[in-house]
Amino acid sequence: MSEETVLDIEGLTKRYRNGRGVSDVSLQITRGDVYGFFGPNGAGKSTVMKIAAGLVRADRGRVRLFGTDVAEDYERAMARVGVLIEKAEAFEYMSAYKNLELAARLYPELPRTRIDEVLELTGLSASKREKVGHFSLGMKQRLGIASALVGRPGLLILDEPTNGLDIEATVDLRTLIVRLAREERITFFLSSHLISEMESICSRIGIIQDGRIIREGSWQSLKQASGQTLESYYMSQIRSEKGGETNGAAQAIDLQ
Numbered sequence: 001m002s003e004e005t006v007l008d009i010e011g012l013t014k015r016y017r018n019g020r021g022v023s024d025v026s027l028q029i030t031r032g033d034v035y036g037f038f039g040p041n042g043a044g045k046s047t048v049m050k051i052a053a054g055l056v057r058a059d060r061g062r063v064r065l066f067g068t069d070v071a072e073d074y075e076r077a078m079a080r081v082g083v084l085i086e087k088a089e090a091f092e093y094m095s096a097y098k099n100l101e102l103a104a105r106l107y108p109e110l111p112r113t114r115i116d117e118v119l120e121l122t123g124l125s126a127s128k129r130e131k132v133g134h135f136s137l138g139m140k141q142r143l144g145i146a147s148a149l150v151g152r153p154g155l156l157i158l159d160e161p162t163n164g165l166d167i168e169a170t171v172d173l174r175t176l177i178v179r180l181a182r183e184e185r186i187t188f189f190l191s192s193h194l195i196s197e198m199e200s201i202c203s204r205i206g207i208i209q210d211g212r213i214i215r216e217g218s219w220q221s222l223k224q225a226s227g228q229t230l231e232s233y234y235m236s237q238i239r240s241e242k243g244g245e246t247n248g249a250a251q252a253i254d255l256q
């Protein structure tokens, strides 16, 4: 594993009691990547992300964050990781600022100015005294990201960050991710079931279907190799797997 590998997932398998889950998932994310994890509903994106964030235990396989195994030393592995899985949770009757103060309690060594910094980064400074209950969904998502940013993470894991957002809020969120990647040098592992919403900001892409990674590569190489938009490429891959043209076998090809 190179020094630059921020997240290293190897051979993850998780079977829920109902027999669903993920099988033999491996992927690596390098410092500076905006890694887009795409797949249909129920493909296994959240399961992989929850295991990566130490929230669900895998049956087999290994996750290393910044070189530390999550199962062996959770606190160390997660020290530089911010997580937003599913919907951003916040106390609705409190202001954005108060919510972030609570998040900041986990990091007593951080200066109080960090709260204003993350409010500024996420474009919420003007609303910081407003109750979160009055926020739009897009603002709540941005507050969730602000909360994940408090501890100055090197990696942000965002599961379906655009879920339920309208176009304007989706565009704002994309702009925010690009800005954070550039200005704060944050690496991203983000998922979506709508490739068109995120493909333009991703440097690497993994496609998961029925619990297995079926394609992986850099945005450029996948786009060039396919000679079509990534959305069309994605659809053709998903359909060909469904049609059994590849016998449903895991075919993680790295085109880089």
Ligand SMILES: Nc1ncnc2c1ncn2[C@@H]1O[C@H](COP(=O)(O)OP(=O)(O)OP(=O)(O)O)[C@@H](O)[C@H]1O
Pocket (backbone or CB within 6 Å): 016, 017, 018, 020, 021, 039, 040, 041, 042, 043, 044, 045, 046, 047, 048, 193
């Ligand atoms: N706690 C659970 N118990 C049983 N089955 C589960 C559980 N969580 C997920 N599953 C099943 O595992 C499979 C993968 O689910 P997962 O939520 O990881 O997919 P996903 O790609 O994130 O889907 P979506 O885009 O709909 O969020 C699905 O078939 C789902 O029904």
